[in-house]
Amino acid sequence: MYKKIEEATTFIQEQYAESLDIGLILGSGLGILAEEIEQAIKIPYEQIPHFPVSTVEGHTGQLVIGSLNGKKVMAMQGRFHFYEGYHFHEVTFPVRVMKALGVGQLIVTNAAGGVNKEFQPGDLMIITDHINHMGGNPLIGSNDARLGPRFPDMSEAYSKKLIALAKETAENLHLSVQNGVYFGNTGPLYETPAEVRMIRQLGGDAVGMSTVPEVIVARHAGIEVMGISCISNLAAGMLDQPLTHDEVIETTQKVQSDFLRLIKALVEAM
Template sequence: MSLRPLKEATTYINKQVKKQPTIGLILGSGLGVLAEEIEDKITVAYKDIPHFPESTVQGHKGQLVIGQLQGKQVIAMQGRFHFYEGYTMEQVTFPVRVMKQLGIETVIVTNAAGGINESFEPGDLMLITDHINNMGTNPLIGPNEESLGARFPDMSEAYDRKLVNHAKASADSLGLKVQAGVYVANTGPSYETAAEIRMLRTFGGDAVGMSTVPEVIVANQSNMRVLGISCISNMAAGILDQPLSHQEVMDTTEKVREDFLRFVKQIVETLPETTKG
C-alpha cells in the first residue's frame, strides 16, 4: 500500500492526541457503548480523517474516541468498516495500520457473531482462540511494503495466548462465565444458510461473522498483540429454526451491555504491557 495516505491520516490524528495511546479497541455492532466509558476524551469523526472510510451500518457511530480507560491510554474505533460495504480490504484494515503508526501495541477486537457451537446461547461472550478466513481473499494480497511488516507473516498465534489467559482470569475475577472458540469470517452481507452452518461446524467453527479476520491479519503482520471477543448475538441458521435479523443482533448486545463493559474494563485495567515477540 502507499505510505502517503497512512502518514497523512496518522499526522492528522496525532495533532488531536493529548497522550500517547498504547491500546486499540475495535468495537463491533452494538458494542460501541464501551467508548462512552472513556474519560478525558477527544472524538474525531472518520469523515474528518484523511483517507478514512465511513461506517454505513446501524450500530456503528463512525468516530475515533481517544482518552483514558481504567487508567490506560486507549484509542477506540466506535464502528468499523466491512468488506460487504463495498470497501477494499486495504480500506477495511487501514485503521489498524494507522493504530500501529500511532504506537498501539495491543488491539482488542470485538464483534457480534452468530453461534455455531450448539452449547452456546445468545448473550454469551466468547474469547476468540483462533479463526478461519472464509472470505475468499486476504488483506495482504498485492505489493508488500516491507516497512509495514513481513510478506509472509506467521499466524500460528493470531490471538495472543497470554492475552487470552489474561482475559479468562479477568472473567474469573468478576465471576463471569465466558466461552472460548474459533471465529469464522464470511463476507456477508447475507446470513448463512443452515447447510453452510453445518459445513462451518464440521470445519471446526464455533461462531460466525462478517468482520474481524482482516483486521487481525494486518495486526499480526504489524507485530501487534491481539485479543478477540465475540458477543454471541444469535444462534446461527438452522439451530433454533427462526429467521435472523440485524435487529436481533442489536437487541442482544444491548442485553449483555453491562457484562461486556465490566469484562473489557477489567481486562484493560489489569492488562500487562508486554509487547509481542
C-alpha cells in the same frame, strides 16, 4: 499506503499528541464502551484523511481517544466491512494508523452467530483462533517492509498470553465465558443451514462478517491481539426462526453490562 498512513496519523496527532497503548475495535451494538473513555476527543471518520465511513446500523462512525482504566486508548466506535463495498486494504487502514500512533495491543470485538450447539445468545466468547473464509485478505499485493514482513506467521493470531488473561479476568469478575474459533464470511447475508453445518464440521464455533482482516493486519504489523465475540443469535437452522440485524443489536444491548465490565478490567490488566 505508507504516505496515506502518515497523513492520517499526523491529522490525529494534531488533536491528540500522546502515544497510545491499546486499540479497541467495537462491533455491532458494542460501541457503548467508547462512552466510558475519559478526557476523550471524538473524531468523525469522515474528517480523517483516507478513512472510510461506517454505513451499518449500530456503528456510530468515529474515533474516541483518551484514557480508560489508566491506559491511553483509541476506540473505533464502529468498524468497516468488506460487504459495504470497501477493499480489504480500506477495511484495515485504521489498524495501520493505530500502529503508527504507538498501539502495541488490540482488543477486537464483534457480534457473531453461535454455531457451537453449547452456546446461547448473550454468551461472550474469547476468540482462540479464526478461519478465513472471506475469499481474500488485506496482504495480497506488493508488500511494504516498513509495515510488516512479506510472509507473516499466524500460528498465534490471538495472543495466548492475552487469552489466559481474559479467562482469569472473567473468573475474577464471576463472569461465565465461552472459548472458540471465529469463522469469517464476507456477508452481508446470513448463512444457510447447510453452510452452518459445514462451518461446524470445519471447526468454527461462531460465525461473523468482520474481524479476520483487522487481525491479519494487526499481526502483520506486530500488534498483539485479543478477540471477544458477543454471541448475538444462534446461526441459521439451529432455531426455527429467521435472523435479523435487529436481533443482533437487541442481544448485544442486553449483555452490555457484562461486556463493559470484562473489557474495562482487561484494559486495566494489560
